[in-house]
Amino acid sequence: MNTRDLQIFIKIADYNSITRAAEDVQMTQPAVSSILKRLEEELGYALFSRRGKWLIMNAQGELFYRAARKFLEEFSHVQEGLYLENYPQEEIVIQICRNSDKLYSLLGRFSMANPTIRLILQRGKASQQENYRKADFTISLEKEHNPRKQFYPLEHCAALYALIQKKNPLSSRHWLRLEDLKQESFVFLKNKDDSIPERVYQACIQLNFHPKVSVFTDSIINKYLAIRCGCGVGLSFDNEVSFAPRCSDWAVIPVMEPLSVEWVGLSWFEDKLSPAGRKLLTFIKEEA
Structure with missing residues (x-):
C-alpha cells in the first residue's frame, strides 16, 4: 500500500466508478481494478458493494476513506515542509x-x-x-x-436555478416556479455524518416547498452524476451554479421565487x- 494506491481509492470512491477514476488518473481500467483488489487484500476486507454499474462504499470503506484523506493531507503537509525548508x-x-x-x-x-x-x-x-x-x-x-x-x-445568494435532464419536458421552459416541480424528485447534498442537508434544501423548506428526495449524496460529483443520469432535479443558488459542469445532458433554468438576499x-x-x-x-x- 502506498500513497498512490490511496489516491486512486479516493478517486474510485468520489466517482463511484472504476472506469471514471481510471479516466481521471489516466490509467487503464484493469490497472485501477488491480490496485483496488490489492488494497482490499492487504486490508482483509472489501471497501465497496456493487449496485448495477456503480461502486458504493460500505461501512469499512467509509472509515477507510476518512482515514486515507486525513493521512494524505498530513503527508502533503510534511512534503511541503521538506520542500520549503530552504525557501522561506x-x-x-x-x-x-x-x-x-x-x-x-x-x-x-x-x-x-x-x-x-x-x-x-x-x-x-x-x-x-x-x-x-x-x-x-x-x-x-x-x-x-x-x-x-x-x-x-x-x-450574494439571491436567485435559485434548477438543473434538469434534457429528457424531462420541463427542460424546455425558460423559467420555473417551485410549484412546477412538485411532482419531481430531487438530488441533494448531505454531509457524511448524516447532518443537515445543503442550504438550498433548507431554503425550499423555508419557502414552504417540501421536495421529494430521491438521492442524498455527500459528494458534489455524485450529485451531478445523479442529475445527469435522470435520478432527479438539482437546485443551486446563483453563486454556486457556475460550479456545475457544462453538460449537454441537462438544462439550467431560473426558478422564480422570492429569496432573502444572503x-x-x-x-x-x-x-x-x-x-x-x-x-x-x-x-x-x-x-x-
Whole structure:
C-alpha cells in the first residue's frame, strides 16, 4: 500500500466508478481494478458493494476513506515542509465553507502578484476544524454576530436555478416556479455524518416547498452524476451554479421565487491575522 494506491481509492470512491477514476488518473481500467483488489487484500476486507454499474462504499470503506484523506493531507503537509525548508515562504490558509466565484478570481490575481505567499485552500465546515490546518480566513455565511470576528461580503445568494435532464419536458421552459416541480424528485447534498442537508434544501423548506428526495449524496460529483443520469432535479443558488459542469445532458433554468438576499463573504479574527493575511485582505478590499 502506498500513497498512490490511496489516491486512486479516493478517486474510485468520489466517482463511484472504476472506469471514471481510471479516466481521471489516466490509467487503464484493469490497472485501477488491480490496485483496488490489492488494497482490499492487504486490508482483509472489501471497501465497496456493487449496485448495477456503480461502486458504493460500505461501512469499512467509509472509515477507510476518512482515514486515507486525513493521512494524505498530513503527508502533503510534511512534503511541503521538506520542500520549503530552504525557501522561506508565507502561508495563508483559507477554509472554504461556501463557494464563491469572485473569491477564486481574486485569489488567482493575488497569487500572481505575490508569488512568495502560498495559499492553502481547504474544504469543510467549522465543526470539522480539528481535521484541518488552522484557517486564517473562512468563506462562509455569517448568521450570528461575533464581535471578535470581522466579515467582508464578496457576493450574494439571491436567485435559485434548477438543473434538469434534457429528457424531462420541463427542460424546455425558460423559467420555473417551485410549484412546477412538485411532482419531481430531487438530488441533494448531505454531509457524511448524516447532518443537515445543503442550504438550498433548507431554503425550499423555508419557502414552504417540501421536495421529494430521491438521492442524498455527500459528494458534489455524485450529485451531478445523479442529475445527469435522470435520478432527479438539482437546485443551486446563483453563486454556486457556475460550479456545475457544462453538460449537454441537462438544462439550467431560473426558478422564480422570492429569496432573502444572503451574502457569502470572508471572515477572520482581527487579533489573529498574520502580515500575509493583512496583505491579502488589503488586496481583496481594493480589488473587490
